[in-house]
Amino acid sequence: MTTVALSNEPPNQPRKFDVVQFLEKYGVLLFLILLCAGFALHSPMFLSVRNITNILTEVSIYGIVAVGMTCVILTGGVDLAVGSVLAFAALVGAWVVTGIGMPNLGGMGFLLALLIACAVGTLTGYVHGKVITLFSVPPFIVTLGGMTIWRGATLVMNDGAPVAGFDAGYRWWGRGDVLGIPVPVLVLFAVAAACYVVLRYTRFGRQIYAVGGNPEAARLSGINVNRVLVSVYVIVGFLAGLAGFLLSARLGSAEAIAGTSYELRIIASVVIGGTSLFGGIGGVGGTVIGALLIGVLLNGLVMMNVSPYYQQIVMGVIIVLAVAFDTYAKMRRGKR
Amino acid sequence: MTTVALSNEPPNQPRKFDVVQFLEKYGVLLFLILLCAGFALHSPMFLSVRNITNILTEVSIYGIVAVGMTCVILTGGVDLAVGSVLAFAALVGAWVVTGIGMPNLGGMGFLLALLIACAVGTLTGYVHGKVITLFSVPPFIVTLGGMTIWRGATLVMNDGAPVAGFDAGYRWWGRGDVLGIPVPVLVLFAVAAACYVVLRYTRFGRQIYAVGGNPEAARLSGINVNRVLVSVYVIVGFLAGLAGFLLSARLGSAEAIAGTSYELRIIASVVIGGTSLFGGIGGVGGTVIGALLIGVLLNGLVMMNVSPYYQQIVMGVIIVLAVAFDTYAKMRRGKR
Amino acid sequence: MGQAILRAADIRKAFPGVVALDGVRMEVEPGEVHALLGENGAGKSTFLKILAGAQPCDGGELLFAGERLEPAETPIDRQNRGIVTIYQEFNLLPAMTIAENMYLGREPLRGNGLIDWRRMYRDARKVIDELGLGLDPRTPVRVLSVAEQQMVEISKALTMNARLIIMDEPTAALSGKEVDKLHSIIRDLKAKGIAIIYVTHRLVEVTAVCDRFTVFRDGRYVATRPVEGATVEDMVRLMVGRDVEFQRRRERYARDHVMLEVRGVSRAGRPGEPHATILRDLSVQVRAGEIVGFAGLVGAGRTELARIIFGADGCDSGLIAVDGKAVPLKSPGDALAAGIALVPEDRKQQGCFLPHSIRHNLSLPSLKRLSKWKFFVDEKAERQLIEDYRRKFGIKMANDEVAIGTLSGGNQQKVLLARCMALKPKVLIVDEPTRGIDVGAKAEVHQVLFEMARAGVAVIVISSELPEVMAVADRIVTFREGRITGSLDADEATEERLMSLMALGAGPGGTVRHIHAAH
Amino acid sequence: AGEKIVVSFQNMSEPFVIAMNRALQDEAKKLDVSLIVVDAQSNSPKQSADLANAVVQGAKGVIVAPNDAKALAPAIDDVQAEKIPVVTVDRRVEGTARPVAHVGADNVAGGRTMAAYVQTLFPNGARIVHLSGQPGSSSAIDRAKGFRDGITAAGAKYQIIADQTANWRRAEGLTVTEGILTANSANPPDVVVASNDDMALGALEAVRSVLGAKSKVQVIGFDALPETLDKVRKGEIAGTVEQSPSTQIRTALNTLVDHIRKGTELKSLAIEPTLITRDNLDKADRIAEVN
Ligand SMILES: Nc1ncnc2c1ncn2[C@@H]1O[C@H](COP(=O)(O)OP(=O)(O)OP(=O)(O)O)[C@@H](O)[C@H]1O
Numbered sequence A, B: 001m002t003t004v005a006l007s008n009e010p011p012n013q014p015r016k017f018d019v020v021q022f023l024e025k026y027g028v029l030l031f032l033i034l035l036c037a038g039f040a041l042h043s044p045m046f047l048s049v050r051n052i053t054n055i056l057t058e059v060s061i062y063g064i065v066a067v068g069m070t071c072v073i074l075t076g077g078v079d080l081a082v083g084s085v086l087a088f089a090a091l092v093g094a095w096v097v098t099g100i101g102m103p104n105l106g107g108m109g110f111l112l113a114l115l116i117a118c119a120v121g122t123l124t125g126y127v128h129g130k131v132i133t134l135f136s137v138p139p140f141i142v143t144l145g146g147m148t149i150w151r152g153a154t155l156v157m158n159d160g161a162p163v164a165g166f167d168a169g170y171r172w173w174g175r176g177d178v179l180g181i182p183v184p185v186l187v188l189f190a191v192a193a194a195c196y197v198v199l200r201y202t203r204f205g206r207q208i209y210a211v212g213g214n215p216e217a218a219r220l221s222g223i224n225v226n227r228v229l230v231s232v233y234v235i236v237g238f239l240a241g242l243a244g245f246l247l248s249a250r251l252g253s254a255e256a257i258a259g260t261s262y263e264l265r266i267i268a269s270v271v272i273g274g275t276s277l278f279g280g281i282g283g284v285g286g287t288v289i290g291a292l293l294i295g296v297l298l299n300g301l302v303m304m305n306v307s308p309y310y311q312q313i314v315m316g317v318i319i320v321l322a323v324a325f326d327t328y329a330k331m332r333r334g335k336r
Numbered sequence C: 001m002g003q004a005i006l007r008a009a010d011i012r013k014a015f016p017g018v019v020a021l022d023g024v025r026m027e028v029e030p031g032e033v034h035a036l037l038g039e040n041g042a043g044k045s046t047f048l049k050i051l052a053g054a055q056p057c058d059g060g061e062l063l064f065a066g067e068r069l070e071p072a073e074t075p076i077d078r079q080n081r082g083i084v085t086i087y088q089e090f091n092l093l094p095a096m097t098i099a100e101n102m103y104l105g106r107e108p109l110r111g112n113g114l115i116d117w118r119r120m121y122r123d124a125r126k127v128i129d130e131l132g133l134g135l136d137p138r139t140p141v142r143v144l145s146v147a148e149q150q151m152v153e154i155s156k157a158l159t160m161n162a163r164l165i166i167m168d169e170p171t172a173a174l175s176g177k178e179v180d181k182l183h184s185i186i187r188d189l190k191a192k193g194i195a196i197i198y199v200t201h202r203l204v205e206v207t208a209v210c211d212r213f214t215v216f217r218d219g220r221y222v223a224t225r226p227v228e229g230a231t232v233e234d235m236v237r238l239m240v241g242r243d244v245e246f247q248r249r250r251e252r253y254a255r256d257h258v259m260l261e262v263r264g265v266s267r268a269g270r271p272g273e274p275h276a277t278i279l280r281d282l283s284v285q286v287r288a289g290e291i292v293g294f295a296g297l298v299g300a301g302r303t304e305l306a307r308i309i310f311g312a313d314g315c316d317s318g319l320i321a322v323d324g325k326a327v328p329l330k331s332p333g334d335a336l337a338a339g340i341a342l343v344p345e346d347r348k349q350q351g352c353f354l355p356h357s358i359r360h361n362l363s364l365p366s367l368k369r370l371s372k373w374k375f376f377v378d379e380k381a382e383r384q385l386i387e388d389y390r391r392k393f394g395i396k397m398a399n400d401e402v403a404i405g406t407l408s409g410g411n412q413q414k415v416l417l418a419r420c421m422a423l424k425p426k427v428l429i430v431d432e433p434t435r436g437i438d439v440g441a442k443a444e445v446h447q448v449l450f451e452m453a454r455a456g457v458a459v460i461v462i463s464s465e466l467p468e469v470m471a472v473a474d475r476i477v478t479f480r481e482g483r484i485t486g487s488l489d490a491d492e493a494t495e496e497r498l499m500s501l502m503a504l505g506a507g508p509g510g511t512v513r514h515i516h517a518a519h
Numbered sequence D: 001a002g003e004k005i006v007v008s009f010q011n012m013s014e015p016f017v018i019a020m021n022r023a024l025q026d027e028a029k030k031l032d033v034s035l036i037v038v039d040a041q042s043n044s045p046k047q048s049a050d051l052a053n054a055v056v057q058g059a060k061g062v063i064v065a066p067n068d069a070k071a072l073a074p075a076i077d078d079v080q081a082e083k084i085p086v087v088t089v090d091r092r093v094e095g096t097a098r099p100v101a102h103v104g105a106d107n108v109a110g111g112r113t114m115a116a117y118v119q120t121l122f123p124n125g126a127r128i129v130h131l132s133g134q135p136g137s138s139s140a141i142d143r144a145k146g147f148r149d150g151i152t153a154a155g156a157k158y159q160i161i162a163d164q165t166a167n168w169r170r171a172e173g174l175t176v177t178e179g180i181l182t183a184n185s186a187n188p189p190d191v192v193v194a195s196n197d198d199m200a201l202g203a204l205e206a207v208r209s210v211l212g213a214k215s216k217v218q219v220i221g222f223d224a225l226p227e228t229l230d231k232v233r234k235g236e237i238a239g240t241v242e243q244s245p246s247t248q249i250r251t252a253l254n255t256l257v258d259h260i261r262k263g264t265e266l267k268s269l270a271i272e273p274t275l276i277t278r279d280n281l282d283k284a285d286r287i288a289e290v291n
């Protein structure tokens, strides 16, 4: 990647709002809107409330993890283990509550599952972060290891079989809604908003950017680089656990193979959203747009009845186009 | 990643050979040797010629691609499309020669398949490189797109069905041997040696390091950065095509799903071998060791009949350990 | 006047929000050393990058040796024409060795087309020795100090076949001895008919080596004059557009209270690590309100000691106390908490977050103070802070949201200084604080250091410019080969006395090195 | 074209599914229905989303080859709640609110068929190498379960000496088997049983390369791919279990279309897994594709 230094936006916003500038800044968003318009023209049901709800629900699961992944990538790291952690955390949670007999808890068993899933996710993230910082092993390797380790652990747990049989309270988290908005979508909004605030308005957020932008300068600015690094892996682990719980609630079963190859889709969301894999540049707004782009593509191509094999081709082409368009818009903006 | 600086060697060699220093420099190699010793103790057949041949043959297919991937990663890029390109190139090659009736070419049909596979691989790499440089889209996105595009194309080609029925000349490339050394292994040696020489003894090799180490400095030193970038994707594409041909020769069929998720194993080989994902640091020697480590693990754990679920756990742990050990050895070396 | 080798006319260049060059011109003759002067942000580096082909210009005409230079030409095309550039910000590859950097893209080849490593190292060694650098060409660049990196850049330029060498602030990081060496090389080059464009903020150097000078102000051409007959004051007046007063002497604010105590710091060198000088039993006391200058040749261990005090590097033994309390030597975070602040010498590697905004760069270590509800950044207070320092230092910027990487070198340095000032430290260590800062701003920086001292801060100034150390410090501590060799009151310090303390008994190359044990 | 039918497959790069899809396209032409085929790429959430899309797209009927027995239940409930008839093929779903018609073979039974065949081949006992599919996928679990249960029931003279996975892949089938055969080269196994044909074909390559072309080690597969059938005919592979993909999907489509057009009841149909050996090759679904 040749254009690291100059082509990018400082991680803060202009003070006055300007539509053209906004669209040029979020070229992918513009592209997404055009894409949606295209799908809507072709298939009238695309913009139905029902379909939009479908898309958002589908997006929310990996979108939640992608928000956490943004923090990790901002530090110049990566987490390949998210898919496995998602499955592991959900399975442990579901296993414990169904194992000890859920109804006994007075209908609140799901809360226990939620807590356990999040705790497991957090813990795995902590382990990754500690190994990365203590032994200075590249995040790619540590989380690649984590990816197979937690997947293996998931398979061992219930001998590869899924755990099912949740009560309505549990299922609500995946299938319920509040004022018509599905619960997972609400969770995604909440998580994205929280992360946005953290990255943009808090000291910790600034530290994340600093560590990714120039680790040595960050250290000399008094930042505890290792603490920041561990924190971002903890965050993404926690969110993977949360997403795992929501997914199991949505599917009504916690599968051992859940989230397989999610890591790529999640990292893609982040990168499509303009966050640099080299760290220090990007943000959570772009990630949500990136996740939506993938979700819209997956849905729209099916709606248009593109044959599955061709779908893969079209999907690849459009993703590349979207990012190329984004770069072009940014360049144009730089030229003015 | 906070520890970029420490873990690396300038790409020039010590003048005198020193075993301790060598082992500290190649900590992963030492680890690999210890690992082999462990397996050998446990399962006597591990060190049999037969088994070593097995391991080497298995390693050679993805090792060949990993050599090319080293060049890509040295420039700070990545190629996620290698698995798909491998399948696509092999299938096109096999499809053409079986389609036009192989034996007609006087037993030399396989040469045509080899040529076609390499050409297809080269072409896809060229496309990736051009898109990356012309539209300044991050390599991650372009090759992620490529990954689904070429896989889709492969599935479309023969409607997802494998192509089989190769003659003996074709099969020789995957199953034959020269003086007891399997052909794919010889190819790996040749490819690795060639790449080593290129990286170490040619201007082009230096340019690869320069582009990865500091693209701006490279540009100001008069290096045509875009040309170097396109070249490395061409190289890895070519090698993926070659590996695809060898794999189809080995299996006796070119499958549409060949090489699925190979990209991760290949990138892992490179990173385990000490090449930095940020570019500019590393080399092909480490990559071969990394590929061997993965191959030995895959084989050794099966030889020991470790249950598949636990295999994944053990595998993850050992890979992280190996790299941690490597970092430790390098640090120790720095301290003396 | 003879035929000009370079003629630039009406060069224009705008960046978003800034007009960097507004129709500047310049003429250089063969064998001439032509100084290019101007305040920070005047557009010097931008102009030179356009000459070098590193940046396109928006308009104007360039003639080199009678030929038109096409705007589309790349650095390599310009290099082939014989225009060689030493950029203000280094462009070295840290993981590569000195020789590899020097010959990057032009490696000597053997008959079979493969790189001739042996010859490359031999040739590199020759050039390095000519410069009196005393470095092994196999040393990786990442372990070099800033001064050494600068010398590598110069060596690299000397290996090319040049007709015009562009030097953008080549001496900003060098101490007297290296500067003299460079000047003698420049004279050799000049004798060979090679033209040189020389940018510096140390105006005495202009008098020493240059034939003519051209001044830019705010992206505009001001004047070209012969050096003969011009005084430093004349140059300053042209640059700034008014007279600048230099404060020669000032009051002293030193109190009796010892603010910083450094006792018995020792450290064995670690090959392969940056900043690896051996330190032997260093002890220094700095009182509240006192300004202590560290003087020494390149590699004497000044930076090393500063980094140890700041907790950035470890040491084997020693004690640091601030205000009577011992400080753990663990991390910069601890040091900052104890009230020690450091402006590092390498602004690109250790100081700036290049793609981030000026605001984020300036306020980062002070965020604790600038926060509300514990975790949140108080952006109003933050903006106020930036505004204060923008005014105080005259930082030239479009607004505080632009990336620091787009600032001129001198302005970046000002932001980093402001960053440390904003911390309101008890102990302030500045390593080459005025590196790349123009004369006017330099006086302002000194003024700020005095203000800090008056407020009771203990200040350590490391500078390779002896006149600067002598002008600023109350007391000067001299270093040689990782030892402290003396401590002189500013009143009794003369350049001769300092030089003898800094260099006496030094081996070839100024210091006894212990590098490259890596091999 | 006629009614819109949505067909959701679990993974369209699996040879078994590819065969199903071919038969499906053919049958759809005959019945004059308009098909929307979607690929879940082994991803339950995606398949759920695809089913939700089916409703939006206005499907008149839905056929699902579920990626997971349990995870698709809610999505199928949703489809049925819209009064859209659903038929599952290949695998059953569990835990739906209302029963779902199923046309397919039982993978556990298929596994048992393999175990029975091992007993037929080696009445005096055998040393067995077992290759299962991708860990966690439900057909892998079921086939392995049926097989292991069958072998355990057959007594101690049948011994699984190595139980590994090759992730459904041919290349892994080859390397894993090579490793196992080398480790046991002092006392080679009698038979390699693989949960799909791709792995079996890989294992066959391994047997040949480690033990030579004349080796007596038998290989048993699952799915009856044309490539395998060819090898069965040549005597290189002992047998393969068939679940008649084309029959399954044709029956499912016909049942569904009849229900939509004529209001007939949706009936489940169990397809018995059959063992294909040299003796009954002609019974194989795809024997026509073998040249
Ligand atoms: N890439 C860029 N993007 C935006 N503005 C830039 C860029 N490069 C330079 N500038 C602006 O152009 C102006 C001139 O900068 P330049 O670096 O040429 O100054 P200079 O004369 O070299 O100053 P100094 O003495 O501090 O090095 C400055 O205001 C700077 O902020």
Ligand SMILES: Nc1ncnc2c1ncn2[C@@H]1O[C@H](COP(=O)(O)OP(=O)(O)OP(=O)(O)O)[C@@H](O)[C@H]1O
Pocket: C139, C143, C144, C145, C146, C147, C148, C175, C269, C270, C271, C272, C273, C274, C275, C276, C277, C278, C296, C297, C298, C299, C300, C301, C302, C303, C304, C305, C345, C464, C479, C513, C514, C515, C516, C517
């Ligand atoms: N063993 C070694 N290996 C490599 N480099 C070494 C070694 N010892 C010393 N050096 C070099 O010498 C430099 C020591 O100089 P340091 O920066 O500590 O002193 P200084 O007096 O501040 O000099 P400067 O004027 O360069 O700032 C180190 O930066 C390093 O580059």
Ligand SMILES: [Mg+2]
Pocket: C044, C045, C046, C088, C168, C408, C409, C410
């Ligand atoms: Mg400048």
Ligand SMILES: [Mg+2]
Pocket: C145, C302, C303, C304, C345, C431
């Ligand atoms: Mg220094």
